[in-house]
Each structure stands twice: as C-alpha cells, then as structure tokens.
Amino acid sequence: MTIASQLIRHSRKLKGAQNILLQESAVLAGFSKHVSRNYVGVFCKENYRDSESYVRRICTKSNNVSDRRKAFSSLGTNSYKKTPAKSFTLFGMRSNHASSSILTMQRRLFSSNPDLPPHQALGMPSLSPTMTEGNIARWLKKEGDKVTPGEVLCEVETDKATVEMECMEEGYLAKIIHGDGSKEIKVGEIIAITVEEEGDIEKFKDYKVSESAGPTEVKTASETPQSKKEEEPPAKAVEPKAVKTEEVSRPEDRIFSSPLARKLAEDNNVPLSSIKGTGPDGRILKADIEDYLASQTKVVSAPPKAKESAGGRLLDYVDIPNSQIRKVTASRLLLSKQTIPHYYLTVDTRVDKLVELRKELNSLQEASGGKKLSINDLVIKATALALRKIPQCNSSWMNDFIRQYNNVNINVAVQTDNGLFVPVIKDADKKGLSTIAEEVKILAQKAKENNLKPEDYEGGTFTVSNLGGPFGIKQFCAIINPPQSAILAVGSAERRVLPGGGPDQFEFGTFMSVTLSCDHRVIDGAIGAEWLRAFRSYIENPQSMLL
Numbered sequence: 001m002t003i004a005s006q007l008i009r010h011s012r013k014l015k016g017a018q019n020i021l022l023q024e025s026a027v028l029a030g031f032s033k034h035v036s037r038n039y040v041g042v043f044c045k046e047n048y049r050d051s052e053s054y055v056r057r058i059c060t061k062s063n064n065v066s067d068r069r070k071a072f073s074s075l076g077t078n079s080y081k082k083t084p085a086k087s088f089t090l091f092g093m094r095s096n097h098a099s100s101s102i103l104t105m106q107r108r109l110f111s112s113n114p115d116l117p118p119h120q121a122l123g124m125p126s127l128s129p130t131m132t133e134g135n136i137a138r139w140l141k142k143e144g145d146k147v148t149p150g151e152v153l154c155e156v157e158t159d160k161a162t163v164e165m166e167c168m169e170e171g172y173l174a175k176i177i178h179g180d181g182s183k184e185i186k187v188g189e190i191i192a193i194t195v196e197e198e199g200d201i202e203k204f205k206d207y208k209v210s211e212s213a214g215p216t217e218v219k220t221a222s223e224t225p226q227s228k229k230e231e232e233p234p235a236k237a238v239e240p241k242a243v244k245t246e247e248v249s250r251p252e253d254r255i256f257s258s259p260l261a262r263k264l265a266e267d268n269n270v271p272l273s274s275i276k277g278t279g280p281d282g283r284i285l286k287a288d289i290e291d292y293l294a295s296q297t298k299v300v301s302a303p304p305k306a307k308e309s310a311g312g313r314l315l316d317y318v319d320i321p322n323s324q325i326r327k328v329t330a331s332r333l334l335l336s337k338q339t340i341p342h343y344y345l346t347v348d349t350r351v352d353k354l355v356e357l358r359k360e361l362n363s364l365q366e367a368s369g370g371k372k373l374s375i376n377d378l379v380i381k382a383t384a385l386a387l388r389k390i391p392q393c394n395s396s397w398m399n400d401f402i403r404q405y406n407n408v409n410i411n412v413a414v415q416t417d418n419g420l421f422v423p424v425i426k427d428a429d430k431k432g433l434s435t436i437a438e439e440v441k442i443l444a445q446k447a448k449e450n451n452l453k454p455e456d457y458e459g460g461t462f463t464v465s466n467l468g469g470p471f472g473i474k475q476f477c478a479i480i481n482p483p484q485s486a487i488l489a490v491g492s493a494e495r496r497v498l499p500g501g502g503p504d505q506f507e508f509g510t511f512m513s514v515t516l517s518c519d520h521r522v523i524d525g526a527i528g529a530e531w532l533r534a535f536r537s538y539i540e541n542p543q544s545m546l547l
Contacts, residue, residue, distance in 0.1 A: 116203055116204070117195060117197065117200040117203060118195070118196065119174065119193050119194065119195045119200070119204065120169070120171070120193070120194045120195075121190045121192075121193055122153075122190065122191055122192040122193070122194060123187070123188045123189060123190055123191065124156070124185045124186065124187050124188060124189050124191050125156070125165060125187070126187045127156060127158045127163045127165070127454065128158050128161075128163075128454055128458075129458070130328050130332065131158045131187060131328075132186070132187055133184050133185055133186050133187060133324070134156045134157055134158050134185055134187070134324065135156070135157035135181075135182060135183050135184065135185065135324065136154055136155075136156060136157075136178050136179065136180060136181065136182040136185065136191065137154070137155040137156065137157050137162055137180070137181075138154065138155050138180045138181075139153065139154045139176060139179065139180055140152050140153060140154055140155070141153050141154070141173050142173070142176075143173055143174065143175060143176055143201070144172065144173065144174075144201050145172070145173050146170075146171075146172050146173075146198070147167040147170065147171060147172065147173055147194065148167065148170050149166075149167055149168060149169060149170060150166055150167065151166065151167045152164045152165065152166055152167075153165050153166065153167050153173070153192070154191075157324060157450070158324065161421075161450060161451065161452035161453060161454070161456070161457070162450055162451055162452075163453065163454065169194070170196075171194040171195055171196050172194060172195050172196075172197070172198050172200075172201055173192060173193075173194055174193045174194060174195045174200065174201045174203075174204040174207075175192060175193040175204045175205070175207045176191070176192050177190050177191050177192055177193070177207075177208075177209055178191045178192075189209075190209050193207055255272045255273060255284065256277065256279075256281065256282065256283040256284065257272055257277065257283060257284035257285075258279070258283065258284065258285055258286060260286045261284045261285055261286045261288065261289050264286055264289045264290070265284075265289050268289070268293060270289060270292060270293070272284060274292075275288050275289065275292050276288070323418050323419055325418055325419035325420070325421065326418070326419040326420075329419055329420050332481070332482060333479050335482060336479050336480050336481070336482050337479060339482075340397075340480050340482065340519050340521075341519065341520040341521060342477075342479070342480060342517055342518070342519070342520075343517075343518055343520050343525065343528075344477045344515055344516070344517055344518075345515065345516045345518065345525070345528050345529060345532055346475060346513060346514070346515040346516075347513070347514060347532050347536055348511045348512070348513050349511065349512050349513075349514060349535075349536045349539045349540060350509050350510065350511055350539075350540050351375070351493050351510050351511065351512045351539060351540075352509060352510050353540060353541065353542055353543075354375070354378055354539055354540070354542045355375075355493075355510065357378075357542045357543070358373055358374075358375065358378060361373050361433065365434065370434050370438075371434065371437045371438050371441060372437070373433055373434070373437050374437065374440075374469070375469055375493070375512075376412075376440070376464075376466050376469055376490070377433055377436050377437040377440060378433065378539075378542065378545075379464060379466065379488075379490055379539070380410050380412065380425060380428055380436055380440070380464055381428065381429075381431075381433055381436060381538075381545055382535055382538035382539050382542075382545060383410060383428075383462065383464055383488055383535060384408045384410055384425075384428035384429035385429055385534075385538055385545055386531055386534040386535040386538060387408045387429065387461075387462055387531075388408055388429045389534045390527065390530055390531040390534055391404055391405075392404070392522070392523060392527045392531075393462070393485065393486050393518075393523055393527065393528070393531045394408060394461050394462060395461075395485050395522050395523075396461075396483040396484060396485055396522070397483070397485060397519060397521045397522050398483075402522055405461045407426065407427060407459075407461065408427060408428055408429040408430075408461060408462070409424050409425065409426045409427065409428065409459050409460045409461045409462070410424065410425045410428045410460065410461075410462055410463070410464055411423070411424050411425075411457070411460035411462070411463040411464070411481060411484075412424075412425060412440060412443070412444075412463075412464055413463060413464065413465040413466070413478075414443070414444045414447045414448070416447055416448045416450070417448075418450055421447035421452060421457065422457055422460065422463060422481060423443035423444070423446070423447055423452060423456050423457050424443075424456065424457055424458070424459055424460040425439055425440065425443075426459065443456055460481070460484065461484060462484060462486060462487070462488075463478075463480075463481045463484060463486075463487040463488070464487070464488050464490065465478045465487060465488070465489050465490065466490040467489070467490070467491070468490050468491040468492030468493065468512065468513075469490075469492065469493075471492075472492045473491055473492060474491045474492055474494070474513060475489075475491040475513040475515060476489050476491065476515065477489060477515050477517055478515070478517050479517065480517050480518075480519055484519075485518065485519040485521075485522035485523055486516060486517060486518050486519065486522075486523060486528070486531075487516075487517045488514055488515070488516055488517075488535075489514065489515040489516075489517065490512070490514050491512060491513040491514065491515070492512070492513075493510050493511065493512040494510065494511060494512075495508055495509070495510050496508070496509055496510075496511055512539070514532070514535070516528055516531065516532055
C-alpha cells in the first residue's frame with residue numbers, strides 16, 4: 001500500500017484519478033501489489049479536488065466483513081449493501097475481489113473546502129412518468145429546521161399536479177437553493193442541502209450551486225482564489241462580448257475601434273470592416289457608426305415588441321408563458337399524432353330513454369341527499385361496460401405485443417385555467433352511477449385547484465372527452481392519449497324530426513353524436529365498429545346497464 005500511496009500522491013498522471021474513481025457510489029475494494037487480498041482500501045465518490053482525498057487510508061489488513069464495516073464508520077455512515085465482486089486493473093495495479101462481495105455505501109457529499117462538513121444534496125425529484133422539470137410551490141420547512149423521514153419538505157408543482165416532497169433521512173435543512181415560487185427546475189437539479197449535525201448549519205449559509213458543476217457540486221463565497229483557479233480550465237480566457245464583432249486574422253489586418261463603437265455595431269449588426277474610421281490611425285469611433293446607420297435606408301436593430309404589418313399598422317401582442325401541464329400535453333399530443341395511426345368512427349345515438357332515466361334517478365338522488373347525475377356520468381358507465389364487453393379496445397400497443405387490461409379505468413378530460421387534465425375513474429365498470437358522479441365532481445374540483453395526486457390521474461386505459469354538454473360542440477375528433485389505443489369524443493344532443501308510420505306522420509327524437517378515435521395497430525375497423533354498437537346499445541337502452 002505504501003507503493004500505491006506514493007504513486008497516486010506524487011504521479012502527475014494520477015492526479016486525474018478522480019475521473020476514473022468516480023462511480024455511482026463509494027466502493028470498498030481490495031488492493032495489492034500482487035494479485036492477492038492483503039489490504040482493504042476505501043474510494044469515495046466525493047467532491048475532493050486532490051487525488052490524495054480520493055484514496056483513503058488503509059483501513060485494515062483483514063478481509064473480515066466486520067472490519068470493513070468499521071472502515072465505513074469513519075466515513076460517517078453505517079449504511080451499506082452487498083454487490084457482486086469483480087476483478088479489475090487500476091493504474092497498473094491489479095485489484096482482485098476474490099471475496100464473495102464488496103460493500104457499497106450511500107453517497108455522502110463533501111465540499112472542496114476542507115472547512116465544510118459532510119452534507120447531502122437534495123435534487124428535484126421525478127414525481128410523474130412524464131416530468132422533466134418542476135416548480136417549487138412553497139417550502140413547509142425552513143433553513144435550520146430538523147427533518148425526519150416521512151416529513152413533508154416542500155410542495156412541488158409537476159407537469160400534472162402539486163405533489164408533496166417527503167424527507168428520506170434524518171438531519172437538518174441547512175440551505176434552500178431554490179425558494180418559494182422557483183420555476184422550471186430540471187429533474188435532478190439541487191434544490192436544498194441537508195446536514196447530519198445541527199452545528200454544521202451555519203457553515204452552509206453562503207452556499208451557492210456552481211453553474212458549471214454537476215448535480216452534486218457546490219461552491220461557496222469563501223473559497224480561496226487558488227481553488228477557483230483550479231476549477232477553471234486554463235485554456236479558456238474570459239473575453240469581452242464585444243470582441244465578437246471584430247474580425248482578427250493577422251495583426252496587420254486588425255480593425256481598431258473604440259469599445260462604445262464596437263458595442264453599437266454589434267447591437268445593430270453592422271460589420272466593422274465596411275466602415276472607415278475617422279479616429280487616430282483609422283480608429284472607428286461611435287460617430288462613425290452613427291453616420292453609417294443614418295445613411296442606411298433600413299436600420300437593423302434589436303427585434304421590437306411590435307412589428308409593422310403590410311398595411312403599416314402595428315401588431316400588438318402579449319407573450320403568455322406556458323405552464324408545465326400545457327408543455328407536457330403539447331409534447332404528448334404531438335407524439336400521438338406523429339406516431340399513432342388514427343382513424344375515426346362516428347355514430348348517432350338516440351338518448352331519449354337516457355334522459356328519462358336520468359330524471360328518474362335524480363329525483364331519487366334528491367330524496368336521499370345524493371349528488372345529481374349528469375349525462376356524462378351515464379356515458380362513462382356505458383363506456384366502461386362496452387369496454388368490458390369488447391376488451392380489445394381496452395388495450396395498449398407495446399411494440400412487441402399488445403397489452404390487454406383487465407381493469408377498466410376511464411380518464412375524463414377536464415379543462416382548467418392551467419391546461420387540460422385527465423383524472424381517472426378506476427374500475428368504472430364495477431361502480432354505481434352515484435359513485436361515478438361523486439368521484440367525477442371531486443376530481444374535477446381538484447384538477448381546477450391544481451391539487452391532483454399522481455394516483456388521481458395515472459393508470460387510465462381509455463379516455464372520454466365531452467365537448468357537447470359544456471360547449472355545445474356537435475361532433476369532433478379527439479387525439480388519442482398514449483399509451484391508450486382509443487378515445488371517445490362526445491358531442492351535444494339535439495332534437496331532430498323523424499318520419500312516422502304514415503306519409504303525413506312524424507315524431508321528434510334527441511340524438512347525440514359520438515366519435516371513436518382508434519389506434520389502427522391495436523383496433524381494427526370491425527372491432528371499433530363492434531365497440532360502438534355495444535356502446536350505442538347501452539345508451540339507447542340504459543336499463544341494460546343495471547343488469
């Protein structure tokens with residue numbers, strides 16, 4: 001081990017050892033000058049800058065597991081797990097893990113500043129399958145508070161709802177990197193720092209996340225100039241932004257100009273090579289740039305907030321930032337239209353009996369103090385029963401196979417000020433109409449308040465979108481919600497005149513148009529038509545839904 005320590009400590013090539021030693025977790029591995037198990041060393045994935053900090057001291061000369069546990073206790077943790085052993089060669093030395101296992105420990109972060117204690121960085125969690133970034137709604141804990149496993153740290157606005165983020169380990173909240181109202185934080189980006197000892201909180205008062213660092217690297221204002229110099233690549237030099245406008249190929253071809261002239265030329269996209277300077281030795285001055293701009297018929301300037309149309313009138317507009325749910329909805333629907341072969345089937349269903357049944361049931365609901373039923377509640381029930389009868393439409397395309405679901409979970413599209421939400425009614429085929437009506441109202445209210453939990457919108461197998469009742473849309477074609485294979489678009493109900501039994505006889509009927517959007521990879525045309533026939537049968541004979 002003495003030879004290994006000297007090699008890593010004094011070799012210039014081995015000073016970059018951290019790039020090789022950084023693994024997903026710290027590893028306790030056996031090292032030897034020969035191929036044997038004479039020593040046990042510790043390598044940690046930490047933020048040490050010098051190679052000596054990566055190679056820890058020899059902990060023991062025994063391969064006993066209890067001795068290895070003692071080695072980890074010096075690193076401030078007793079948490080470890082077993083992983084399969086491997087043999088590998090590092091820096092010309094062969095490490096033979098002939099024992100049955102090696103030990104890995106949970107990541108602990110150490111600062112490049114030796115005065116700072118061990119700490120943990122909390123990253124923005126991925127709280128939904130489609131989440132790529134989130135917002136901090138508010139912190140329920142403040143800096144200096146003690147936290148225990150299971151306690152709620154903060155509320156995170158995901159792409160679908162506001163979710164509580166819980167603490168996983170005991171400690172103290174030392175620093176909040178992103179405070180209340182922080183927007184568009186990438187998944188994995190550091191949002192807070194925790195420590196194990198209360199006395200260490202004050203040492204993290206000036207912590208700031210390094211812009212160029214990875215997810216686990218941070219820096220403080222108290223870092224020495226020497227450490228900052230080591231962090232910056234020596235080949236890169238900070239240059240003024242205005243130098244970009246100069247075209248320098250050889251010293252004799254250099255264009256001399258004042259800083260103010262360069263800045264004015266850059267803002268107006270004016271090439272300095274096209275201007276003759278009037279200053280000393282041909283130096284370009286600010287007045288030269290202004291004269292050039294005045295002589296041009298068209299001034300090239302920064303994009304204005306209002307643009308002139310062909311008629312010479314100004315276009316006034318307002319840029320509205322997109323919410324997380326709107327961004328995700330846009331990307332998913334674009335993916336759906338680009339990758340799913342849609343086709344559409346439309347039928348008219350007569351709903352006179354359905355309307356009469358609703359009136360009868362609502363009178364019973366009023367007498368018992370229950371929620372009133374809507375036409376959409378009856379449509380959801382009919383949809384679920386039709387899916388149970390034709391299970392091929394309750395499926396998803398999985399590339400190598402088609403997954404057919406045994407559960408009938410109906411997503412219901414709900415429009416809110418924040419975007420489109422699709423909460424789910426689980427096992428809708430097994431629930432009564434009053435239960436479905438109550439759940440729809442509760443989930444719709446939670447969606448409008450942006451309080452949906454992941455379990456409120458995940459796990460759907462089919463979607464119903466109704467624009468007829470609320471908005472009077474007669475008929476439309478909805479986009480499939482992946483990974484589902486179908487969506488039902490429900491239009492409005494309208495009264496029509498129907499021919500009677502005789503030449504001068506007629507009657508009135510109420511009809512509702514519905515359109516089924518199908519994924520042709522999963523649902524063939526005949527299967528989609530069969531499902532619509534089953535759905536229409538339940539709508540036109542609603543008493544059959546009670547059987």
